[in-house]
Amino acid sequence: MEWNEQFDVVVVGSGAGGIVAAITAANKGLKTLLIEKGTSWGGSSALSGGGLWIPNNHVSKKAGLQDSEEEALLYMDTVITHDGPGATRERKIAYVQNGHKMVQYLEDLGMKWVAGSLYPDYYPEQPGGKIGRSIEGAIFDAKKIGALERTLRAGEIDPPIPLYSGKVASLPKAFTNAKDFGTVIGMFATGFKHKLKGERAISIGAGLVAGLLKIALEQGVKLRLATPLKDLIFEDNQVVGVEIEHNEETSYIQAKAVILASGGFERNPELRKKYHNIGTDWTSASPDNTGDILLIAQKYGFDTDLLDDAWWGPATLDHNGARKFLVYERSMPHSIIVDQTGQRYFNESQSYTDAGHAILERQQETGKAIPSWLIMESRHRNKYIFGDMLPRMTPKEAIEKGYIKKAETIEELAKICGIELEGLQLTIARFNDFVDRGIDEEFGRGNSAYDNYYGDPNYKNPNLGKLEKPPYYAVKIFPGDLGTKGGIVTNEHGQALKNGQLVEGLYATGNCSASVMGRVYAGPGSTLGPTTVFGYISANHIHNYLAVPQAALVKK
Structure with missing residues (x-):
């Protein structure tokens, strides 16, 4: 050669x-x-x-997390049930034993890390689950x-400002409480400081x-x-x-x-x-x-x-054709996801990969889940950020071009979305009853600390809010992904x-x-x-x- x-x-x-x-x-x-x-x-x-999910790393420990290799392996063994050759126990052990070494190694070479102290594992209630194992690079x-x-x-x-993924949960609810508002103001202040220094902060x-x-x-x-x-x-x-x-x-x-x-x-x-x-x-x-x-x-x-x-997750295509991978939007109160029959079929606030699997499985079962619909009531649009749309600021273009459907009644919304009306009415009535009780008896939405991470702390259940006050909004939901x-x-x-x-x-x-x-x-x-x-x-x-x-x- x-x-x-x-x-x-x-x-x-x-x-x-x-x-x-x-x-x-x-x-x-x-x-x-x-x-x-x-x-x-x-x-x-x-x-x-x-973000990097690295159990037992020194950055998270300095921020107060108590963790160990044994707890991490217990957690991984519990939640990762796939028995294929890619997820062997030997590979899990190698991952847990070397992850924290890599973090220290890169730090010694000049990498600066920040702990996501409030960000939960996606199944934090499972044995070995924790809150705060994720880290990310400094701005x-x-x-x-x-x-x-x-x-x-x-x-x-x-993003319009440099931010940390471990603090993104404050963005959608920044206008609902002082704590999250202060966090977001701090993000803007940090960005301004970098600009004053003449830096291009990313x-x-x-x-x-x-x-x-x-x-x-x-x-x-x-x-x-x-x-x-x-x-x-x-x-x-x-x-x-x-x-x-x-x-x-x-x-x-x-x-x-x-x-x-x-x-x-x-x-x-x-x-x-x-x-x-x-x-x-x-x-x-x-x-x-x-x-x-x-x-x-x-x-x-x-x-x-x-x-x-794949690394699945609910996604939308906006009126300009841009892909939006939905994380916090579907978790906030006053919203549900339904298929074309008007029925809920999973916990809207669960991890995006699980939600994506749910869409695909429902499509295979019924043929009526692609697209599904994220339905929001007026309080969702009035209180929370949706993608890059501020509260109370839904662009006319997004409605005129059909990305966001808007209606004054559930009947009208069902008609313009092609959702079966009777199924949707029954679903909303049942869901509103769950909201009164503070418990989603059907899919357990809001039962996990992960669900609550993106929820609104002003509510009995941070992830549940009624759908009863018009106008109503809806966007198509597809099985997107972050990669295969x-x-x-x-x-x-x-x-x-x-x-x-x-x-x-x-x-x-x-x-x-x-x-x-x-x-x-x-x-x-x-x-x-x-x-x-x-x-x-x-x-x-x-x-x-x-x-x-x-x-x-x-x-x-």
């Missing part, structure tokens, strides 16, 4: 997991190249909330990464990516944009390099190890239809995630798992498997691999947590593998 370049490690994908893998490899003395298919840095990580001055600032991935709607996913990129530059990682992976190169079942494309030219790079850290197949219509029976219209993931790695994996027969699943969660099966070291055996020199992390979380979302940051931790694990394993004489190495 005639090689154009040689590296110790090639990392594919510039999301958080890929950057952490590259940082770790370079810091261990390995010559490292990070390639990114797109023309901007960060992948879906840059579009995310930026970051994008000017610190120089020219790379111009090529950071931006979302369809960027946060959440983009801030995390930028902070990690700064460290990658300092560690000497070679970075290349617009450089898609075209193929892997093997000798005797061992990866020895990659074929890449850049400026319409093909290059062959020799490598001792390759870490695949790309996205999934969210934007590939054929793969979405095959595995999920839906299209690509509702995903919030990076437009560059077209399943390239999955197609390579299938070409070589690598083991895969969880291809039928199935792909290459890896072991506890992040090594790719084929027929249960190692593919020497090949590692995978992130949404191109099968998630350690199985079919659930354990807590805030359950996508970025695993991708970064297994990126860290993979790079360390490569370093140890290369550092030990091959004859003395016991391969697992």
Whole structure:
């Protein structure tokens, strides 16, 4: 083979997991190249909330959380019931044992972390569940990464101020109580302070990516944009390099190890239809995630798992075609989600992945759940932020173009939405009765601390409020996602498997691999947590593998 370049490690994908893998490899003395298919840095990580779910980390402990590896494993064993090869106990143990080490490691290299002390696990009442395991990067001055600032991935709607995902719950109810109002005012004050300093302050996913990129530059990682992976190169079942494309030219790079850290197949219509029976219209993931790695994996027969699943969640398409992944909007009082028969069929305030699963299962059962409808009463629109719409400020354009349906009666709303009237009337009557009692006897909405996190503390049940005062509003609900969660099966070291055996020199992390979380979302940051931790694990394993004489190495 005639090689154009040689590296110790090639990392594919510039999301958080890929950057952490590259940082770790370079810091261990390995010559490292990070390639990114797109023309901007960060992948879906840059579009995310930026949180990492890392049990037993020192940042959360300093903020007052009492946690342990044993409690974390108990929790994961309880809520992650998928018994596939992506979510083995060995991988869970590796995740819990290495996560807090990674956090400290990156902090020692200059990363600044902030604890999400009030953010609950998504099943906090389960054994080992906690409140406050999530962390995120501190607000970051994008000017610190120089020219790379111009090529950071931006979302369809960027936050107007730098903020922390662990405080986002205050936004929708900022105009309902002094505590949340004060938190939001503090956000604006922080943003103003950064402006006075002449900084370009960014946060959440983009801030995390930028902070990690700064460290990658300092560690000497070679970075290349617009450089898609075209193929892997093997000798005797061992990866020895990659074929890449850049400026319409093909290059062959020799490598001792390759870490695949790309996205999934969210934007590939054929793969979405095959595995999920839906299209690509509702995903919030990076437009560059077209399943390239999955197609390579299938070409070589690598083991895969969880291809039928994703990081689901209720989503809408607004009047401008922008995707909105609904988190807090569906949790506030004076709202319900119904299918086309007018019936509720899940707890609207539960974790978004569970809610997304509920939509898909209902569609399979009845054929009348896509779209479903989020119905809001006047008090919902008068009190709470919806997406980027302030209370009492519903743009006429959103109504005129049909994104938001508005009616003075339930009868009229049902008609313009195509919802069965009798079913909707019965559902609302039953729901209003639950509100009087303060208990959702049908789906348990408001029974969990996670539900309440996004609720309104002024109510008996923070998630329940009647639907009785017009006007009424409704938006279509689709099964959106933050990314697919199935792909290459890896072991506890992040090594790719084929027929249960190692593919020497090949590692995978992130949404191109099968998630350690199985079919659930354990807590805030359950996508970025695993991708970064297994990126860290993979790079360390490569370093140890290369550092030990091959004859003395016991391969697992």
